[in-house]
Amino acid sequence: MLDTLSNFLGLDYSILGLIIEFCCLATKFYVLFSLYKNFSNSIKNKAGIYLLIVLLTGIFTNITLIFYYLSLGPWFVVPVIVSKVFFKLECATILIQFFMLLCFSTEISSKALPKKILKLFLIPVIFLNFYFLFRSVYIIYSTDYSRFWADYKILDFSSAYLLGSGLVSLIILYRNYKREQIQLLQYHNLILFRYFMLPYWFMKIFESSFVSFTINPMAASVTSIILTGMIFYSVKRVTGSRFLNMDIHVKSTIAGEFNFVDDFKDVLVKFGSVSNVNELIPLSRDFFEKAFNISKDKVVLFFKDSWMTRQQIVGDAENNVDARKHFVEKMFSSTSDNHEIIKFANDKKILILDEIEFDHFYATSSAEKAKLAQIVAFLKEINVDIFLPVYCESKIVGFVLVNRNSRPGKFYTDVDRDEMLIYVNYLGTIVYFLTHMNLDAVLQREHNLKVSSYKKDKLIELLRKSISPFLEAKTQKIGVMTYKNKKFVYSNQASKDLLKVDINTNKNLEVSQDITQIGFDTATTFLSKRQILSLPEGDNLLVVSSPHLEKDNTVITLSVPSIGDLVKEKMSYLRDASKWSYLLALENTEEGQIINQLVPANSPALLNLKINFLEHATTSKTIFLDLLSTEDALSFAHGVHRINKRSIFEEVVVDNNTNENSLSLKLFGMNPIFKENNEVGLFESLNKTGTILIQNVHLLSLNLQKKLLEFIVAGKFTLLKSEISKDSDLFLICSCNQNLQGLVSQGLFLKELYFELGKTAVWMPSIASLPEEDFFELIEGLRLQLIYSKIYKNLLVFNEMDRSKLLDAKCVSINELKTKIQSIILKKTKRQTDHVDSVIDPAYQISDFDLIEAARLGKNVLKDPKKLSMLLHKFKYNQSKVALFLNVNRSTVSRRCTQFGLDHLGNSNENESLEV
CATH class of the missing domain: 3.30.450.20 (PAS domain)
Known part of the structure; x- marks a missing residue:
């Protein structure tokens, strides 16, 4: 193999061998430095010494082969006698290496072999080493390099010893892996068995016999390459996992998905919204799941009864939590005699079972072993991987427990440990804050600051919109x-x-x-x-x-009018001159146009009403409509919804037959533990997106009034059957047509809620009580709104008889007045034209601004897929209602839905009547 490679590369056989051996030698020195850079920790136990000898003998093997290759080739740097002597010494070091591997295998497990067995393997090593030393001395003082007749027998016996001792080492490592209870040691045995000892043993079989060192160094070089690679890989795998107890904690080598520096900011934000201790439990479980990939049901948080009122653990999956809590509290009570455990927990701040078991295994003194044995027994008694005390004022007030085997196959690193300690440190601070501070006052102050900031920001934004046309002109x-x-x-x-x-x-x-x-x-x-x-x-x-x-x-x-031109004429009408900016906004902003459409008149009383309405609609998140008509309240609520650009509008009508529990469930939702489905309350589902109008707020029960007060004051709501509060950023509109002050005196309405609603109240008097001049201005504005065709605006005018008729009608609301005006205009229209639809605004009686636009577009809405989708949503995906609203055939709507791919939205409740 080596010959083939040298021919392919065009290198001499000896040069290639030298390159290989020098690379292997450098790699082994690197491994030696990596393992023994902290030398004092590495040799505190026998296993460290054994492994050091194994590595040194491996280095000697590479040096021997280097001398061999240097004795070949054209240079003959090393005499042949030196090479021969080193080969004999190498035979002795190989025997020592395998015996050290056997000793090392028994030392890295808590279930070591008896010493008698090791002595049996030591005797052949001593005998064979004496023989090889004798042969080395003989070669030095003799010129005869030929082998003795005994060399062959000795080499065969040595090969058998190597294979046998290697097989025993393999069996020991595998047995340790299967039977070891300390997970770190089990991991070390697995890596050494799979990636080091098993390949090493097979390489010795590949070399066939010990004599191959002298007749075929090529096999030794190939073996050296493979074994060096496996040693390097094995060391990389075990480095950081406290191999040979070289590190104090398991080291982190791979960055997780949870970026602690960035993502912990979200945890701090959640801490800021906590209002009671119970809310810390689900928050802690979420943190441990995201940061450490630990299932929520494996994390338990509870607090000592002696520190605060007993806290109910919400949603814990275990039945033995209370038993464990009682046991842990007893262990850490002031009357407990477990001083060693308490002192150890106070010193370490966090107890990790795997690491403490590992420390116990490598402990040198009997006193330290006894102390660590107590800690291990305690952690196993409560069946946890991690035990985290929560401190407040230097005292333990609670505990975080991570159940046993919560993260199989993974160890808790030093980074995990530090992140847990940081979290628990913040947790203790929050507990102190909750138990020592007036939380209601703090939350109220915080909410007031948010409301004040929101109001100023919205006012600045409204003023910017008002003056931007003049600045951009x-x-x-x-x-x-x-x-x-x-x-x-x-x-x-x-x-x-x-x-x-x-x-x-x-x-x-x-x-x-x-x-x-x-x-x-x-x-x-x-x-x-x-x-x-x-x-x-x-x-x-x-x-x-x-x-x-x-x-x-x-x-x-x-x-083009200036700012002064717009506000000068009406400034004298204002009750509060400081609100001139809202007067300007009424004239030239979209928000002002919406309000002018609701109240098309500028008499002093109605102008101040519009200014007040615009102020609360743009700078608050809660508004109270003190109007005599529910229809007017609905129109005003849709105006607020449009001004704040919310996407979802929900109307909740309360009457005397309303069930308190059903309404509470609809508004606030249920504790997830008791829910049968995934539905959430409106206050949660409409967060940051929706508007809720509660009609007849005076009919709410006192209990629901308290929940409503909590939301208005603190921006939070509480789920049913729960003490957990949640934030919500919806826009709340309450309406009432009764005298709330009288209901407060009767005890039917909360005084505090009445006071809070009064801060953002929009009050409108009865239309019939307006002065005649103001009343006539209002009906003229409504008349111009009703007449859709500009041609008829000057033809269909009101005479004195019409005005008197409207005045005598004593209308109390704008909606009622609209109906009367529409009746008069219809009669006048029929006298002049048969095309009534082209004269009367089809959206005159509609309060929803989205539907107003759709009504004015008529059947042209069917050409716009977005507007058609909006109509389907408004009418609960009922195509018949959409067709009736647009005054077209249902088949036309169905055809357009199919064309735009909206037919999948369903077509339920076909028989229900159309309500706009």
């Missing part, structure tokens, strides 16, 4: 035109650009009629007039008209 354009005899003359291009329409030809447009009226009023009264108009695209336009007496016409200037 390019050079100010001023348009000029003249008015005379109901005709307009454009004096510059800017007037056309600002209007974007020709008001001479498009006289039916609302903006055309408004500008015409302004010009007419100025021409007849000779007084200047200033007014802000809305363009068809939604932009605002400042119109200023002045009489030109010399030319007998009216000069009209057009410009």
